[in-house]
Amino acid sequence: MPPILDVRQYTKRFDMHVLNGKRIHALSNVSFSLEPGELVGLVGTSGSGKSTLMKSIYRTYLATSGAILYQSLRYGPIDLVRATDHQIIALRRDEITYCSQFLSVIPRVPAVDVVAESLFRQGIDRDRGQQQSRDYLDRLGLPQELWDAYPSTFSGGEQQRINVARAIIARPRLLLIDEPTASLDQRTKDVVIDMIVALKAGGTSVLCISHDRYTLDRLADRRIELQDGHVVAASEPVS
Numbered sequence: 001m002p003p004i005l006d007v008r009q010y011t012k013r014f015d016m017h018v019l020n021g022k023r024i025h026a027l028s029n030v031s032f033s034l035e036p037g038e039l040v041g042l043v044g045t046s047g048s049g050k051s052t053l054m055k056s057i058y059r060t061y062l063a064t065s066g067a068i069l070y071q072s073l074r075y076g077p078i079d080l081v082r083a084t085d086h087q088i089i090a091l092r093r094d095e096i097t098y099c100s101q102f103l104s105v106i107p108r109v110p111a112v113d114v115v116a117e118s119l120f121r122q123g124i125d126r127d128r129g130q131q132q133s134r135d136y137l138d139r140l141g142l143p144q145e146l147w148d149a150y151p152s153t154f155s156g157g158e159q160q161r162i163n164v165a166r167a168i169i170a171r172p173r174l175l176l177i178d179e180p181t182a183s184l185d186q187r188t189k190d191v192v193i194d195m196i197v198a199l200k201a202g203g204t205s206v207l208c209i210s211h212d213r214y215t216l217d218r219l220a221d222r223r224i225e226l227q228d229g230h231v232v233a234a235s236e237p238v239s
């Protein structure tokens with residue numbers, strides 16, 4: 001089976017017009033692949049290019065050069081660098097989920113509906129979607145009185161749980177997830193890890209940025225290390 005994701009010689013430069021045209025070489029000739037059902041941990045110091053790589057795969061950032069081949073259910077093999085905006089929108093809706101470190105939500109939508117949003121989009125009826133959402137929020141230890149409240153007022157840790165729940169509940173084919181367990185207590189961390197393990201068992205491929213050794217020891221089949229925008233180390237699959 002071909003890799004689900006094959007990043008080839010990917011380069012991303014930022015040209016900073018406000019800084020007299022200063023160039024930031026965020027990623028240089030990055031190549032790696034992700035197998036179906038595999039979880040690759042993306043590590044590296046702050047500023048090494050981890051988030052830029054994730055945002056490039058999600059096509060928040062346009063490439064300077066290189067290719068990102070993705071095996072899509074809908075389109076077959078597709079280069080995410082050259083896909084049309086229309087294709088990218090469809091892939092984000094049906095196959096690829098990006099979970100950043102920060103929650104961004106529509107104001108005045110209750111937590112239970114924020115988490116269930118992808119289920120509603122998939123055509124699951126309101127009651128069933130909300131039921132599944134409550135189940136996730138319960139397992140993640142979000143106090144019941146917050147389920148119908150608006151996440152914009154939540155604490156950092158509470159927002160993070162909403163963010164992770166809504167990414168995982170969607171059961172995407174490819175999950176790009178940034179620091180899923182940062183600032184969570186040990187019990188909640190273990191719940192999130194168990195949820196990601198279950199997702200993988202269902203066939204989801206995952207690229208996960210994490211500074212948390214415990215999380216990666218439990219989850220990662222392999223690690224890729226970035227330094228100054230270059231891949232400096234890639235571990236073999238854990239057998």
Ligand SMILES: Nc1ncnc2c1ncn2[C@@H]1O[C@H](COP(=O)(O)OP(=O)(O)OP(=O)(O)O)[C@@H](O)[C@H]1O
Binds near residue numbers: 044
């Ligand atoms: N939109 C942008 N415009 C200009 N420069 C950017 C942009 N996004 C990232 N950079 C720069 O690219 C480099 C890589 O940043 P990136 O956020 O990918 O690092 P990171 O490894 O994810 O760091 P952290 O662990 O702190 O989140 C940094 O020098 C950063 O300042």
